[in-house]
Amino acid sequence: MKPAPFEYHAPAGVDDVCSLLGSLEDAKILAGGQSLIPLLNFRLARPQHLVDINRIANLDRIYERDGGVAVQALARQAAVEDSELVARICPLLSAALGFVAHRVIRNRGTVCGSLAHADAASELPAVLLALGGNVVVRSSRGERTIPAGELFAGVFETTLAPDEVMVEAWFPALGEPFAILEESRRHGDFALAGVVRAGSRLALFGVAPTPVLADPSDPASGLQPSGDLEATPEFRIHLVRVLTERAFAA
Amino acid sequence: MxxxxxxxxxxxxxxxxxxxxxxxxxxxxxxxxxxxxxxxxxxxxxxxxxxxxxxxxxxxxxxxxxxxxxxxLAGDGQALHPVQQAFHECHGLQCGFCTPGFVMSVVGLLAQHPNPNVQEIDEGIAGNLCRCTGYASIRRAVKRAAELSPSPLRAEGRGEGGT
Missing domain, CATH: 3.10.20.30 (Beta-grasp domain)
Incomplete structure (x- = not known):
């Protein structure tokens, strides 16, 4: 239950992060660490290098941009949850953060970190997908924007290249109607299944290797969720149908 | 540090x-x-x-x-921190293993919500597991801690600097 040895780097700027990622083999970025450090403690992940971005100044802003709200890489989930700007422009994001683990975890965890970690059962990737947002990633080769629909590649996998770092996520403005509903065994646990409604769009989480967009009138179409000790595939499909109905009832 | x-x-x-x-x-x-x-x-x-x-x-x-x-939170011989005092008064601990974590979480909870309602209390302690006391007396302790806390609650604690 202790991390395996690694070399620790604490760069002072994003450019330094990019040059480290460009030159090091097998490096992982450490932001909030609320998902990565458990993986290190269990030794499910054993990267040779950890690039800690927490020392970088001015990378925790939450600001209005292009008709939406931008959340930088070091903005803690708790800060985004409490942000009046986010509550005004994108209240779906504020609501979703209440489902992300517990407040003590959100004090440290970051929004961009959750997106980069890409856990299929987590809320924020599905929120970004339902809203049609995007993320800005940077490397020594330059900067590019990845739309949510092209970001999630598989279980814990994104389309970021090994030398790229996510510097910002952008969530478009959305008023009513919106909803996020999930079913989990205990408050704060990962969802057995969950739905995000953004206007007329629907995204599902916990039922496929990545969050997926679905047709609100037939949300379970084509779904093949996996089963485990907590829920069978049939139960997950049942949950998707019930939660979708509730999300669109209002 | x-x-x-x-x-x-x-x-x-x-x-x-x-x-x-x-x-x-x-x-x-x-x-x-x-x-x-x-x-x-x-x-x-x-x-x-x-x-x-x-x-x-x-x-x-x-x-x-x-x-x-x-x-x-409180140095040797000093008065207990309001959260510690409340756990003591309300029997918010039994074996005590989980207690330091609960106390620190509740200090944070009261800094955010000085007068938490039932839902805020439940969400505030949901990230801490207790396997013997049960949560009823811990919930009571959180309410009591809010009453005992000077307003605004000093999340930085009391005995800072020792002695």
Missing amino acids: KVNGIEYPSPGASRRLLSDHLRHDLGLTGTHVGCEHGVCGCCTVLLDGAPVRSCLMLAVQAEGHDVMTIEG
Whole structure:
């Protein structure tokens, strides 16, 4: 239950992060660490290098941009949850953060970190997908924007290249109607299944290797969720149908 | 890093978890270690005033920051911190293993919600597991702590600096 040895780097700027990622083999970025450090403690992940971005100044802003709200890489989930700007422009994001683990975890965890970690059962990737947002990633080769629909590649996998770092996520403005509903065994646990409604769009989480967009009138179409000790595939499909109905009832 | 107001030298190995650094290197064994993956909440400490899991941070990450552990809330011979006093009065502990984590989480909860309602209390302690006392008396303790706390509650604690 202790991390395996690694070399620790604490760069002072994003450019330094990019040059480290460009030159090091097998490096992982450490932001909030609320998902990565458990993986290190269990030794499910054993990267040779950890690039800690927490020392970088001015990378925790939450600001209005292009008709939406931008959340930088070091903005803690708790800060985004409490942000009046986010509550005004994108209240779906504020609501979703209440489902992300517990407040003590959100004090440290970051929004961009959750997106980069890409856990299929987590809320924020599905929120970004339902809203049609995007993320800005940077490397020594330059900067590019990845739309949510092209970001999630598989279980814990994104389309970021090994030398790229996510510097910002952008969530478009959305008023009513919106909803996020999930079913989990205990408050704060990962969802057995969950739905995000953004206007007329629907995204599902916990039922496929990545969050997926679905047709609100037939949300379970084509779904093949996996089963485990907590829920069978049939139960997950049942949950998707019930939660979708509730999300669109209002 | 500063722990309970005292400046300490840098931790050695970068893979040292903050929880292990506090316990093994600094001898502050009041911070308990349960699951070591962020689920049980026993190792909760305050980082710059906000509760965090010390098992989900590397000790080197706390350099340049203020850490407060359960030992920092009230010094020897001093009055208990309002949250400690409330847990004592309401029988909010039995074996005591989870208690330091609960107390630090509740200090953070009351800093955010000085008069928490039932839902805020439940959400505030949901990240801490207790396997023997049961949560009813802990919920009562949180309400009592809110009554005992001077307003606004001083999340930075009392006995800072020792003595």
